[in-house]
Amino acid sequence: MHNDVLDLRSLAVPVIAAPMAGGPSTPELAAAATNAGGLGFLAAGYLTAETLAERIAAARALTSGPLGVNLFVPQASVAAHDAIHRYAATLEDEASRYHAKLGEPRYDDDHWAAKLEVVMDLRPDVVSFTFGLPDAEQCSRLRALGIATVATVTTLAEGEAAVARGVDVLAAQGPNAGGHRGTLDAAATPPTQPLDQLLRATTIRLGVPVIAAGGLMTAVDVADVLAYGAVAAQLGTAFLLADEAGSSPVHRAALQDPQFGETAVTRCFSGRYARGLRNRFIDEHDAAAPFGYPEIHYLTSPLRAAAVRAGDPHGVNVWAGTGFRKAKAAPVADIIASVA
Ligand SMILES: Cc1cc2nc3c(=O)[nH]c(=O)nc-3n(C[C@H](O)[C@H](O)[C@H](O)COP(=O)(O)O)c2cc1C
Known part of the structure; x- marks a missing residue:
């Protein structure tokens, strides 16, 4: 076989x-x-x-x-509408910081x-x-x-x-x-x-x-x-x-930047747990982030794109292993x- x-x-x-x-x-x-x-x-x-x-x-x-x-x-959606709504409200400051709009927390099957x-x-x-x-x-x-x-x-x-x-x-x-x-x-x-x-x-x-x-x-x-x-x-x-x-x-520079000392596992960027360099976004949003992939991925996507355009490793997922x-x-x- x-x-x-x-x-x-x-x-x-x-x-x-x-x-x-x-x-x-x-x-x-x-x-x-x-x-x-x-x-x-x-x-x-x-x-x-x-x-x-x-x-x-x-x-x-x-x-x-x-x-x-x-x-x-x-996968079947595990997102709770209210929880995503509450999380979105906590991200408004990020949106202003990067002059971006939050994305639509939609579901798709890739x-x-x-x-x-x-x-x-x-x-x-x-x-x-x-x-x-x-x-x-x-x-x-x-x-x-x-x-x-x-x-x-x-x-x-x-x-x-x-x-x-x-x-x-x-x-x-x-x-x-x-x-x-x-x-x-x-x-x-x-x-x-x-x-x-x-x-x-x-x-x-x-x-x-x-x-x-x-x-x-x-x-x-x-x-x-x-x-x-x-x-x-x-x-x-x-x-x-x-x-x-x-x-x-931004990803390349952050991986070699001594200001980043450790990685963390978080669902704050995508609604699904992933490991990346521990940065400001993780520190400020990890605790409030609900489950909900891919809805949260789409919600944060314009913020992350704007942070990359601004060259800021603190507003984007910088995936990395330990x-x-x-x-x-x-x-x-x-x-x-x-x-x-
Ligand atoms: C930036 C990045 C993107 C990844 N994307 C995927 C992916 O699309 N599909 C997948 O199965 N695994 C993905 N992984 C996980 C890898 O398949 C693998 O499990 C992981 O990189 C192994 O750990 P290491 O990064 O410490 O070598 C990704 C990992 C990283 C670092």
Whole structure:
């Protein structure tokens, strides 16, 4: 059954450039990771289906090796109208500060059906999912097309649910990870179980290959997760300063700015828990922020765009894992060589 799909154990270098939606992931970054012997990913989140198709074609033109695409799985809304309204009222000062208007706290499914069609049509070697799970029929359709499926999980129970749907591989995301936590329950506090324990539990109990993610920055970190049974290490933050990354100038500067000493997990930007540099926006709004992804994402989006235009790292989400201090500005090939 697994004959035709990519076996992640066969990568020349067991390092994956994590999908990073919102700018950092580019066709150039994905292709460079693959060309260095690892596996590059494109991030479909927030894009239109047409743009996703263009990016897959662009990456394909830059590498003949394997390519991954990551999709956000839509979830039922957990937003409470009143809570969002109250939170919006607390953001009016931010709107004046950045001369911006609050966005419409709307719901959408990130063009799920259209993006699934794009991947079934263009057939990247790997499709990974976050925020939710593909159903059993989607898993078998993808596999029949020669596409390996990967589910992001943050607990053993989520891993069991993913394997029951028929995914080929798990991406075990530990608590140090930058960006959104992949927690399946959008209204749950993300687990804090250390990555090594999550890896041990999933690799021993579930019988599918497991990718490790979260806070991995060095060759020792990568060797450690492989020793715990992972088939590959997925690194995001380590590539945020890569030459080929599309990280914004504000994001790049903040990651190297000594005024930022730590990261925090917050839902104040998007209504879903994510880890980023602890800045003024988090300090002032974390406590008041309700659940509600993607409604809060859309509510704060114009504020964050205005802060980026103003070059202000205190008004925008600067996603980063706990290891951000070790991120290096270098070509992807050099970063991969330094961790392999
Ligand atoms: C800026 C940024 C954007 C991210 N976007 C996505 C995404 O679109 N899809 C996804 O599955 N994971 C996303 N992640 C999480 C990564 O897949 C991965 O779990 C994480 O980067 C691992 O932790 P690290 O950043 O410490 O290496 C993102 C992470 C960062 C830092």
